[in-house]
Amino acid sequence: MKKDIYYVRMKDREFKVAFEKDGVFIDGVPLPAELVPTAHKAFVKARIHDQILAFPIDQNDEEVRFLFSGREYIAQVEDERQRTLHSLESAGEETGAGVTIKAPMPGLVVKVEVNVGDSIERGQGIAVVEAMKMENEVRAQGGGIVKDIRVKDGQAVEKGEVLVVIE
């Protein structure tokens, strides 16, 4: 039987969790760990060593977010098959054209502050998006030349919608 291996990445750390016949191993070290049944699918309850950890999770295709003991975690969990798939995908992305700046939340574009052809620096304001009656400035994550503007002033945008493409 093939070993069950999961990779859990949180910020800059990665843990390799292996489920084997004789127990759970984390980064090669045995760890007494078992799931405790819960009525709620979104609620994780597990016995790790002598402690029971219980926290609800919020899971989408890309990541798992959760609050544990007052601290927020964002984790990517992959099994071996997904890992292989992702490494193939990201190899293809390297040649992609440009960086996109996306709307960080749903709202209304109050003002696009750049024009096509502008040279911009990292941290520079790109657009003002209003949500909950507060204006939020969306800033460039990196520098470059504005290649395309996908929205106009007054337009409603969804979270993740591309505002501007930078090359």
Place this chain on the structure above:
Amino acid sequence: MFRKILVANRGEIAIRVMRTCREMGIRSVAIYSEADRTALHPQMADEAYLIGPAPATESYLDFKRVLDAAKKSGAEAIHPGYGFLAENADFVRAVQEADLVFVGPPAQAMQAMGSKTEARRLMKSAGVPIIPGTQQALASTSKAKEAAAKIGYPVLLKAALGGGGKGMRIVEKEEDIERAFSAAAREAKGAFGDDNIYLEKLLPGPRHIEFQILADKHGHVIHLGERECSIQRRHQKVIEETPSVALTPELRRDMGNAAVKAAKACGYVNAGTVECMLDANGNYYFLEMNTRLQVEHPVTEMVTGIDLVKWQLRIAAGEKLTLKQEHIAPRGHAIEARIYAEDVTSGFLPATGFVNFLRVPSGPGIREDSGIAEGSEISRHYDPMISKLVAWGETRDEAVRRLARALREYRIAGVPTTIPFCLFVIEHPRFSSGDFDTRLVDEELHREFMEVPANPEIERSVAAALALAVKQNGSRTNNQRMKTESSTSGWKWSGRRDGIEK
């Protein structure tokens, strides 16, 4: 006393008011928008009326719809909560014209204090100290430049009808004033329907101290002590506490007297709050008066044992304020954390979604005023504050430790919250020391928070638990599950929302 009251609000404050109504044997009436069909507040009331679509302008802010619901229900009074219509003098008049009682101050006092410029004029003549600046709205950018040059940079541009940091901009130097002026005016127009802007000298590192006022219709005015709200993120209060570590008994007495004077100067009635700035030298200045119940009122209730909403209702019904100033004897310390649905990891942006899981803290000294339940939707239509967590302790240290304990107990999924940030702030040595001002969060803690290292031991355990769960459940998305498995009303609602917004 009234037999039935309409609560013209939603979320936690509507529920908070309804709770007191129930204790007093008053029937409560909720109003709700289509976006709030499954919300908690209509469920907490004795009666609930659907008054309109999701946008607040067509529901919670619509005088006619609110008053129609009041008429239909036979309510005798309207409690506005905070926000929405709470500080709208035209609404107060409309309520009176409909032969109903507004639970709050008279329109005139509200109007005087609602205009920051008029309030400044009034306070100055009453002998309450004000921050140097203009007492008139600025007609143009050039007028703003002129006024700023006179008092010296940095200055603060503020919406004359503003509050809560909206329509406000700090200007460090002249070349920035034009851009800041138009941004402030635009934001003010959107939030308050008025783009009048005035200007104040920016005080370097003030503390924000406010006094709770109660005033009856018979000329009796008292204060219930102060609240310190210096822990703010971009002018939004994050943590509030009472008493303030910055006040000596003498300063507390002086500021309390000034707050009572301020309330009397505008003919104030009902519960109100006088906000002041306190500089490093112990000088205080009137900032503004909030003519309503404050978000952070529970900390005052915790130390005084007084139910402010109960007194609001008794005063509105014409009863005499039987509390005397000398009877107000705060005990212990109380602290509140405001919990917002915001994504702290991506710059505190408002988050939306369904609350998939919720288990709130309790235990010794804890009060949780929340407006959500499991399954609630946090929509983009309304304020992202979802809950207030309040702790009481005999000492400041005990109150803070209790709040930290309770924040760690909080279990919520579906929307990211500011819980981690609140916890970080109250456990920071600068907060414990009491040596801080309104700049602490924006200039120091915010950046530090982003860089807090993880505890590798805990991370390892959490990673193992997560891998176990994913192995068992697969990588399905529980947000999708939430949507597809929810009842038909969710589908209906979603269809309606699409219809409205597209």
